[in-house]
Amino acid sequence: MNPSLYARHEASFTLAPLTGKARAQIVVIGAGLTGLSAALHLAEAGRDVVVLDAHEPGWGASGRNGGQINPGLKTTPDQVLEDFGPERGAVLARRAWAAPDLVFDLISRHNIACDAVRSGTIRAATVASQMSALSSLAIQCTALGNEAELLTQEEISQRSGTAFYHGGMIDRRGGQLDPLAYTRGLALAAIKAGAKLHDRSAVSTLRRDGAGWSVVTPHGSIQAQQVILATNGYSGPVHDRLRRSIVPVFSAIAASAPLPPPWRARILAQRESLYELGEITTYYRIDAAGRLLMGGRSASRNLEGPEAFPYLIARARRLWPGLDKLEWEAGWNGQLALTLDHYPHLHQPEPGLLACVGYNGRGVAMATLMGQNLAELVQGGEALFPETPIKPIPFHFGWKAGVVAGIAKGRINDRLGL
Numbered sequence: 085m086n087p088s089l090y091a092r093h094e095a096s097f098t099l100a101p102l103t104g105k106a107r108a109q110i111v112v113i114g115a116g117l118t119g120l121s122a123a124l125h126l127a128e129a130g131r132d133v134v135v136l137d138a139h140e141p142g143w144g145a146s147g148r149n150g151g152q153i154n155p156g157l158k159t160t161p162d163q164v165l166e167d168f169g170p171e172r173g174a175v176l177a178r179r180a181w182a183a184p185d186l187v188f189d190l191i192s193r194h195n196i197a198c199d200a201v202r203s204g205t206i207r208a209a210t211v212a213s214q215m216s217a218l219s220s221l222a223i224q225c226t227a228l229g230n231e232a233e234l235l236t237q238e239e240i241s242q243r244s245g246t247a248f249y250h251g252g253m254i255d256r257r258g259g260q261l262d263p264l265a266y267t268r269g270l271a272l273a274a275i276k277a278g279a280k281l282h283d284r285s286a287v288s289t290l291r292r293d294g295a296g297w298s299v300v301t302p303h304g305s306i307q308a309q310q311v312i313l314a315t316n317g318y319s320g321p322v323h324d325r326l327r328r329s330i331v332p333v334f335s336a337i338a339a340s341a342p343l344p345p346p347w348r349a350r351i352l353a354q355r356e357s358l359y360e361l362g363e364i365t366t367y368y369r370i371d372a373a374g375r376l377l378m379g380g381r382s383a384s385r386n387l388e389g390p391e392a393f394p395y396l397i398a399r400a401r402r403l404w405p406g407l408d409k410l411e412w413e414a415g416w417n418g419q420l421a422l423t424l425d426h427y428p429h430l431h432q433p434e435p436g437l438l439a440c441v442g443y444n445g446r447g448v449a450m451a452t453l454m455g456q457n458l459a460e461l462v463q464g465g466e467a468l469f470p471e472t473p474i475k476p477i478p479f480h481f482g483w484k485a486g487v488v489a490g491i492a493k494g495r496i497n498d499r500l501g502l
């Protein structure tokens with residue numbers, strides 16, 4: 085079961101596990117935003133596509149995330165140009181910073197009821213020294229066509245209802261949504277476009293079979309010409325090198341009861357998404373029911389219930405001291421994929437096998453975009469990111485200890501404003 089608050093609503097469709105033997109042009113492994121966006125775009129292009137998920141559509145990070153539709157990548161547009169060169173870098177920056185357009189377009193084209201609002205994404209400066217970088221970022225985003233604007237200390241405190249921040253930047257291309265409803269909406273759109281979806285169908289073996297692939301689940305198997313691995317933070321032994329090429333960190337959300345009206349008017353009244361700058365960040369938004377959803381770091385194991393994340397609740401009380409009586413309804417966590425260079429990684433380790441992982445916490449828009457790009461690639465289109473060899477991270481078995489050390493270092497850096 086998806087442990088999030090979003091799963092209180094049932095899916096409007098039912099699926100069945102894969103049974104028996106089948107054939108398909110393309111098999112997608114993983115029914116999150118990457119896999120479903122790929123499947124939808126492929127099915128719309130007339131391809132015969134089957135999606136398999138070990139659990140159900142949206143069980144992974146896609147159906148339990150913070151719901152923030154953030155434009156762009158973890159780095160800046162200028163850094164993208166430097167890292168990928170003027171031609172590829174320009175295309176990549178333009179599409180990555182416009183990725184929310186794709187999300188809102190899919191929502192409107194497929195009538196997906198997911199409480200989506202284009203209310204903007206705010207980056208909040210927790211130390212004064214972050215403002216010069218934000219000022220440069222606002223110029224770069226504006227050059228890409230995003231409506232980006234710096235917020236003074238007064239403006240951000242008016243929007244956020246706390247005097248904690250030194251200023252910020254709002255990018256009006258961003259917004260927020262209910263991520264499980266959005267993911268399920270893409271699943272339904274893919275089904276309507278002709279894709280076949282199977283839940284409870286964990287792929288146990290993926291092997292070369294002649295010119296194609298054999299994909300095996302507990303009760304069935306499919307012969308496919310092409311396979312897309314879309315397992316991100318839940319990548320497992322099906323492709324062990326891919327699993328070891330990312331750090332599958334946990335992130336957590338605590339959700340309050342609906343805020344009383346005066347607080348509703350005070351904290352992010354336009355329902356903007358806000359995330360704090362720094363290495364160990366907190367992110368939050370107000371959902372359609374008026375709940376405060378606080379997100380942030382998590383211990384590296386599955387946890388459930390608001391009491392599992394007391395530090396997120398403490399953070400809310402520090403930001404808004406009057407909120408100490410507020411009740412907290414739910415808490416959950418999930419795994420996302422970090423990469424060492426902070427970019428998504430696109431791989432084609434063998435002909436007919438594609439994978440994309442590593443949205444570094446910005447997957448609502450980017451996974452949707454990369455799913456679309458995987459579909460383009462299957463049809464002979466251009467790759468947004470260069471296709472790189474899969475590089476397992478040395479000493480990957482120690483990733484949990486590495487995350488703990490990284491958080492400690494990040495906290496110190498954040499305090500020092502580095």
Ligand SMILES: Cc1cc2nc3c(=O)[nH]c(=O)nc-3n(C[C@H](O)[C@H](O)[C@H](O)COP(=O)(O)OP(=O)(O)OC[C@H]3O[C@@H](n4cnc5c(N)ncnc54)[C@H](O)[C@@H]3O)c2cc1C
Pocket residue numbers: 113114115116117118119136137138139140141142143144145146147148149150151152153154285286287288314315316317318319320322334335336337379416417418419420421443444445446447448449450451
């Ligand atoms: C708590 C949390 C908060 C976040 N907040 C935000 C946010 O506010 N904004 C943002 O942009 N991003 C956010 N992210 C990141 C974002 O959710 C992810 O980057 C994105 O959802 C990744 O999508 P995906 O489809 O690649 O992977 P996932 O959604 O994780 O899907 C992977 C799927 O693969 C399936 N799978 C794995 N192995 C197999 C197998 N062997 N056989 C079949 N199926 C398999 C799993 O069951 C799963 O459904 C957050 C993530 C978390 C965990």
